[in-house]
Amino acid sequence: TETLLRLENVYKHFHVRGTGWFGRGGSYVHAVDGVSLDVRAGETLGLVGETGCGKSTLARCVARLHDVTDGSIVFQGRDITRLPARKMRPVRQDIQMIFQDPYGSLNPRRRVGSIIGDPFAIHGTESRRARRLRVQELMELVGLNPEHYNRFPADFSGGQRQRIGIARALALRPKMIICDEPISALDVSIQAQIINLLADLQDELGLTYVFIAHDLSVVQHVSDRIAVMYLGQVVELAPTDELMNRPRHPYTNALLSAIPVADPDRAEQRERVVLAGDMPSPISPPEGCRFHPRCPKAAPYCVENVPLLEPRLGDRDDHVASCHFPVAEGEDIALESPSIDE
Ligand code: SF4
Ligand code: MG
Numbered sequence: 001t002e003t004l005l006r007l008e009n010v011y012k013h014f015h016v017r018g019t020g021w022f023g024r025g026g027s028y029v030h031a032v033d034g035v036s037l038d039v040r041a042g043e044t045l046g047l048v049g050e051t052g053c054g055k056s057t058l059a060r061c062v063a064r065l066h067d068v069t070d071g072s073i074v075f076q077g078r079d080i081t082r083l084p085a086r087k088m089r090p091v092r093q094d095i096q097m098i099f100q101d102p103y104g105s106l107n108p109r110r111r112v113g114s115i116i117g118d119p120f121a122i123h124g125t126e127s128r129r130a131r132r133l134r135v136q137e138l139m140e141l142v143g144l145n146p147e148h149y150n151r152f153p154a155d156f157s158g159g160q161r162q163r164i165g166i167a168r169a170l171a172l173r174p175k176m177i178i179c180d181e182p183i184s185a186l187d188v189s190i191q192a193q194i195i196n197l198l199a200d201l202q203d204e205l206g207l208t209y210v211f212i213a214h215d216l217s218v219v220q221h222v223s224d225r226i227a228v229m230y231l232g233q234v235v236e237l238a239p240t241d242e243l244m245n246r247p248r249h250p251y252t253n254a255l256l257s258a259i260p261v262a263d264p265d266r267a268e269q270r271e272r273v274v275l276a277g278d279m280p281s282p283i284s285p286p287e288g289c290r291f292h293p294r295c296p297k298a299a300p301y302c303v304e305n306v307p308l309l310e311p312r313l314g315d316r317d318d319h320v321a322s323c324h325f326p327v328a329e330g331e332d333i334a335l336e337s338p339s340i341d342e
Contacts, residue, residue: 004176004208005039005095010071012057016283028281031057033232034071036309039176042203043211046090046223046240048216048255050279054232055212059178062210063097064088071230078173093119096169098162100181105165106153112139112164113149118172138167143197159190166197176208183218195222217259220244225318228252231290232282234309238319246329248312248321250297254332274336289324296334297325 001307014030032054035061039045047055057099062073064080072081080091099105106115117135120126136146142163144156153161162182169177174285180197183191199222201207201277213219219226226243228236228251236249254273275294280286289307292298301326311317312326 001040001043003038004076005064006074007035007037007058007300008072008074010035010058010061010207011069012054012061012066012071013069027283029086030285032061032068033159033282034205035229036071037227037235039208039210039233040224041175041208042202042206043224044222046216046219046226047212047229048219048226049214049229050215053278054282055182055229057311058229059097059180059284060211063095064092064305065097068169069205072334091151093172094175095178096172096174096176097178097180098165098169098182100328103183106161108153111150111152112156115153116164116171118168125148133170134169138170140200141170142167144261157190158186159193159332162194163197165192166201170201170205173205174218175211176294178210181214182211182213191218198222206326216244217254217257222258228255231279231285233290233322235291235323236321237309238315238321242315242319246315246319247324248315248319249291249323250295250327250333251291253327254296273333273337276336289322296336297323297327299325 005196010032010158011034012044013028013030015026015028027266047285057066057215061068066080068204072079074080075091083091085175113132113135116138117131120131120134132149136149139146139149144160144163144167153164156164162227172244181200181209183194186194195218198298202209211219211222216226220240223240225237231250236247236252243252244256247256254275257270257273273296277294280293286293288304289295289302290300295302305324307324309320309322311319312321312323313328
């Protein structure tokens, strides 16, 4: 399969000013800290991790809403990491984003037709009439009534507003859409409709998705492969079935244990693993394996040595995890993580 997007050792650090006793020089938030991964044409890559793990920052780097601190972003074989704005414009058409809060990203004082048609106004030279027809086609494509062209965002329900966001993202026929928690703000009854719409659009238009979420319960159903992020790094990456059945990283295992099993064919419910504490601050990530303060399997070796992201326990090349003591099938894991720092 063709690689559409390649991230090579991407870093994004934000400078924060020093405050109070914490020091004058300020410090750096290591939001994204050395991420390498490929996205294949036509697939859905799920990107999962707790709030603050860096997944949205990574997405924004890909869409070039942020400049990266280091590393490179290669799209369709072309390094776009430092393309100047003028050369970036056509690439930007190919990589679009859908956001969690469709309402927050829609100007309440503008008519829906002109919101969806914005990209044409910015990029194209089409006449108003041609533009209106294209917008109405898009509205139909995403399941909105094209006659509601002149209504305002407030006239639409939450699910319909997300459809407006999707229509706008599709306007310039992108190759890739980064979906940043696109259903987290919606009623459960509406979530499946939006998921189905995204799946239909993918088939119809040959789209590639990066699908971001804070838990595995949704991404497991939509993703071909899943990358799990923790504190700015990918800690495990595998095809979805493989990741769900043979999680190697204790963090992935803990995330999985939190999902109720609805599928009667699947193995019985894993016992829930409760992680100690919260994710540490990305300003000064822990030494060695950054998961060690919360890991139920942590050993002194983990504090000193950084684990590489590579195949473990004889897994195929497409299943990689960064853990010195990966989880074996059927292994009994402590249900509460002791903290080895205490
Ligand atoms: Fe846990 Fe050690 Fe593996 Fe890190 S390397 S996840 S601390 S067992
Ligand atoms: Mg699909």
